[in-house]
Amino acid sequence: MIKVENLVKKFDDKTVLNDISFEVKDGETLAVVGFSGSGKSTILKIICGLLEKDSGTIKTSEGDIAMVFQYSALFDSLTVHDNIIFALTERKDLRKLYSSQDLDNIVREKLKLVGLEEIEDKFPSELSGGMQKRVSFARAIVTNPKTILYDEPTAGLDPISSTLIEDYIVRLKDETHASSIVVTHQMSTIQRTADKVLMLYNGKSVFQGTPQEMCEQGNEYTKQFITASLNGPMKLLTE
Amino acid sequence: MEQIRAYFKQSATYQLLQILADQLDDFFTTFGEIAIRGLMVLKCIFAGQINLKEVIEQSARFGVSSLPITISIVSMTSIIVAMQVAGEMVKQGGGNYVGLLVAMLTVRETGIIMSGFAIISMIGSSLASEIATMKVTEQIDAIRVLGVNPIRYLFVPRVLAGTLMMPPVMIVASTFGIIGGGIASTLVSELSYKAYFSSVWSGLYIYDIKVAIAKAFTYGFVIALISCTCGYIAKGGAKGVGIATTKAVVWSFVAIVILDLIFSIAFFF
Numbered sequence: 001m002i003k004v005e006n007l008v009k010k011f012d013d014k015t016v017l018n019d020i021s022f023e024v025k026d027g028e029t030l031a032v033v034g035f036s037g038s039g040k041s042t043i044l045k046i047i048c049g050l051l052e053k054d055s056g057t058i059k060t061s062e063g064d065i066a067m068v069f070q071y072s073a074l075f076d077s078l079t080v081h082d083n084i085i086f087a088l089t090e091r092k093d094l095r096k097l098y099s100s101q102d103l104d105n106i107v108r109e110k111l112k113l114v115g116l117e118e119i120e121d122k123f124p125s126e127l128s129g130g131m132q133k134r135v136s137f138a139r140a141i142v143t144n145p146k147t148i149l150y151d152e153p154t155a156g157l158d159p160i161s162s163t164l165i166e167d168y169i170v171r172l173k174d175e176t177h178a179s180s181i182v183v184t185h186q187m188s189t190i191q192r193t194a195d196k197v198l199m200l201y202n203g204k205s206v207f208q209g210t211p212q213e214m215c216e217q218g219n220e221y222t223k224q225f226i227t228a229s230l231n232g233p234m235k236l237l238t239e
Numbered sequence: 240m241e242q243i244r245a246y247f248k249q250s251a252t253y254q255l256l257q258i259l260a261d262q263l264d265d266f267f268t269t270f271g272e273i274a275i276r277g278l279m280v281l282k283c284i285f286a287g288q289i290n291l292k293e294v295i296e297q298s299a300r301f302g303v304s305s306l307p308i309t310i311s312i313v314s315m316t317s318i319i320v321a322m323q324v325a326g327e328m329v330k331q332g333g334g335n336y337v338g339l340l341v342a343m344l345t346v347r348e349t350g351i352i353m354s355g356f357a358i359i360s361m362i363g364s365s366l367a368s369e370i371a372t373m374k375v376t377e378q379i380d381a382i383r384v385l386g387v388n389p390i391r392y393l394f395v396p397r398v399l400a401g402t403l404m405m406p407p408v409m410i411v412a413s414t415f416g417i418i419g420g421g422i423a424s425t426l427v428s429e430l431s432y433k434a435y436f437s438s439v440w441s442g443l444y445i446y447d448i449k450v451a452i453a454k455a456f457t458y459g460f461v462i463a464l465i466s467c468t469c470g471y472i473a474k475g476g477a478k479g480v481g482i483a484t485t486k487a488v489v490w491s492f493v494a495i496v497i498l499d500l501i502f503s504i505a506f507f508f
């Protein structure tokens with residue numbers, strides 16, 4: 001469960017998130033959409049504790065919170081193998097629970113889940129952007145988190161890899177009953193993964209509802225988003 | 240009144256003051272960050288949260304990779320000093336003191352301070368840019384989200400390695416310095432090796448060596464801590480990495496010169 005109430009976040013004088021509220025139940029996925037700079041990544045970073053909020057309340061289920069970063073954020077001095085098991089070998093409570101044989105198996109299993117194999121000994125710089133994204137996915141879920149935050153998990157992936165990741169987001173949610181938030185710009189990702197959609201514009205919530213409601217009725221904002229029109233209430237350049 | 244204020248805000252004086260205020264603000268922020276991280280590092284070390292494998296890896300970086308440069312810089316300094324003074328001292332009848340002078344100077348000052356400068360420019364800058372790159376590419380955020388303490392994971396092995404490796408580096412470099420000074424003296428003057436080295440022994444005090452080792456531990460700690468912290472507080476993209484690296488080098492230089500002054504006052508007066 002993720003429960004956010006009246007969340008406000010300012011950078012200096014600029015209000016990036018203005019009174020945002022939503023709830024994601026166990027086993028549910030919320031898609032967050034909106035323009036570049038509308039505060040999507042900021043919401044995720046506040047939920048996982050990387051940024052401080054200015055006001056509002058946030059509750060999440062007990063257990064780990066995982067985050068798949070927008071630009072992967074793989075450790076470039078570590079191999080793919082060591083990236084994936086990072087939390088298992090470096091975290092105080094998890095260290096020494098696994099033998100190196102266990103760890104090898106975990107790496108192979110997680111890589112297979114994201115459609116990769118035999119890249120354990122490569123360094124992130126030797127992988128394509130899409131492969132890095134999938135490795136970062138594998139790294140995030142290694143601790144069986146109860147809350148999973150995805151920052152544009154399918155951006156920069158080819159349509160087939162995107163589908164693979166989308167399927168996996170759904171499967172993971174069904175198996176672990178985790179609550180997830182997916183930040184995305186792609187309608188396909190919304191359709192395939194989300195139970196609910198939150199749309200942001202200028203730091204405010206301008207739509208909340210199911211993907212179906214978004215497509216069928218929606219409002220001026222969602223219509224503009226779906227038709228990718230330049231005409232509508234949202235303007236790219238704000239003063 | 241409003242008009243005067245608006246006018247004042249455009250004036251050069253205001254802008255100059257503004258820049259000065261920003262720099263002062265930046266100075267105190269950085270100083271605070273370094274102090275806080277230092278305490279956190281010490282806390283981790285005393286709690287025994289040390290990854291030995293990492294410490295050894297980082298020690299190789301501090302000790303082995305920097306050695307050629309450190310030895311060259313310290314030796315060159317001693318050689319230059321010997322060349323400058325040996326001829327004249329022998330002429331004036333002070334040949335017996337050339338070794339003493341070079342040894343005292345190297346052990347008390349140049350051995351450690353020149354090693355420090357070499358380590359800052361080679362290792363300090365690379366630590367800062369490494370950690371700053373991790374910061375601006377969100378790798379440090381990733382460490383935190385994965386539940387690992389970045390101070391324990393990044394700072395502790397680097398700061399420990401810096402602290403532990405500085406004394407051996409300084410001792411090796413100083414030894415080369417004293418020997419280099421001897422070679423230079425005998426080349427530029429009538430002095431014999433024997434005369435040089437027997438006066439070296441009379442200039443080596445255990446007390447001086449102890450103080451030098453204490454300095455080395457301190458400078459190693461401070462250089463590694465400042466470099467890691469400047470990297471850690473980097474902001475922005477590639478430019479932020481550059482700023483962090485410069486900051487690490489400047490702050491480390493100034494810090495060890497100030498510490499050197501404090502050590503000199505505390506132990507030799």
Ligand SMILES: Nc1ncnc2c1ncn2[C@@H]1O[C@H](COP(=O)(O)OP(=O)(O)OP(=O)(O)O)[C@@H](O)[C@H]1O
Pocket residue numbers: 011016034035036037038039040041042043070
């Ligand atoms: N550390 C920061 N300091 C100052 N301003 C920031 C910081 N991080 C983000 N911002 C500002 O907050 C706003 C929201 O940023 P955020 O990264 O959340 O956008 P986003 O919706 O994820 O955009 P994108 O789709 O491009 O990833 C932007 O205007 C950005 O300039």
Ligand SMILES: [Mg+2]
Pocket residue numbers: 040041042070151
């Ligand atoms: Mg973003």
